[in-house]
Amino acid sequence: VTNTVVTDVRPAAAVPQRRSDRWAALRRRPTRLVRACLQAAVGLGFLGVWEVAARTGAIDELLFSRPTSIVVRVAAMLGGEQVYGRTIYDHISITMQAILIGYVIGSVAGSLFGFLLGRSPFLAKVFEPYVLIFFAIPKIAIAPLFIIILGTGLQSKVAIVVMEVFFIMFYSTLRGVLQIKEDLIGLARVMGASRMTVLRSVLLPASLPSMLMGLRMAVPFAMIGAILGEYIASNRGIGWLVLYSGSSLDSTGTFAAIVFLLVLTWVLDRLVGVIEARTAPWLPKDEKSSAPATAG
């Protein structure tokens, strides 16, 4: 391989430890500590500028609030203060109910359907155009339909979460099943494995990585479903709290509610991460941490 010649044009012995050179090396490959410090500095710097700008009146505090007020509000909420009629814990449990029920139903149904279409070429061909059309539909646009059918309570929120999670799980499972080498299945069959054994010992383990990735990706989507359901028609829950405090021009309350939402998403993501590590301990660490991509 000839192009290795140009990887380092300077002879190693002639590298002088001048100040500018060390700075250049640092710029190329910062150490962990330096990196962590800079990361913290960027975050704190942002919050600091926000705080100072709000206090000096450079930005309107009514609209932008400021970090310290948000922290105070979050603390008060954690202490059990009533926010718009309920404690934050009530709001969280209302939203979490919809998320958990919907997540379980959606992921089970999605992976079953993915398996079915992945293993049956005929069904896959038949359903292909419908699957692609459903993929193209902005699913949040159908959310109001569930409100008509199921009313404004828990059920419609669960249905919206199911819809969001179902499609993520379906695509991930399908992708996983289609990646399985047909040779493996043929070999197992030749060696006398029954259909059940093939399913349990070949198909499931081979498609598990993509299914687990789907489970991980579905977390923010479940969150989106629940929030959306509360935006459209609700008077409780953490998504409603964000919207309601926003429309009452209570910016501190909005940001505080968003903080809770983010922490909740993070906790759920970690939880699924732990399940992932338990279920498939043989997976390389890289593959396991392939976390959510982008979620609406």
Next chain:
Amino acid sequence: VTGSADREPVSTLPPPGGVGRRVPRPRLGGRASVVAARIGVLAVALAAWQVAAGTGAIDTRTFSEPLLVAERFWNTLFGAVVFQGTIYDHLLVTGRAIAIGYAIGALTGVAAGYLLGRSALVAAVFEPYIVALAAIPKIAIVPVLVMFFGLGEPSEIASVALMVFIAAVFNTFSGVLHVDEELVRLARLMGAKRLTVVLRVIIPAAMPSIMIGLRTGVPFAMIGAITAEFVASTEGLGWAVQQASATFDPTSLFAIVAYLVLLTAVLGQVVAFAQRRALRWQPRP
């Protein structure tokens, strides 16, 4: 909210080449039976819906019926008024917000992703923030935008721009980060100027993941526009869907969703065309 951008760009697009691509030959008698079965599935579903509605097995006040939906679609196509405007008025509002917001979000997102990804130090510092930004449910921020920009079009554009920005910045960032440094060094060694390296090496090499970002941006733009219209607007397709739900009008709801699907399909085709043009040098899969 963990993970790193140090990997292949991930999209939520369907697998390339469709879902049935591995199929060597259908077992039940070839293409004709597949087409027949496809039409059959649709026909049976619509017939079941129509019959169930006709016999009263399902409540038409909540589920409507196919013939009514088709009629409503047909009428609105020729300018019948739905919720204080023709369907074209609503399409114009939503389409304009998406077009403006997409342009703003895509330009700023690609630029920011490029700047953040090109320096190892800056990339390392900003990586966790970009990954977190990509993973959070962004519709949570829409009420904040409404607070800043007020009701109607400005907050809708801002909401679209934000969604597209995040999709673009995330994928551009990881694309630029993964450009083979060897290529850059080789070009420099052969005497290429900085600008030439950027235009002829870095951007083309990062183009596949930039295009993934721009393509995932389309459904996100749609989500941004619809959410903003749900939350704070008095016009547009998303608002009309919301109105249909609030006034218990499932017939209009289905008809308007059909227009939304058409709009998404058209936008998706436009971006797919741009992607083919931008990636002409790549071998076809």
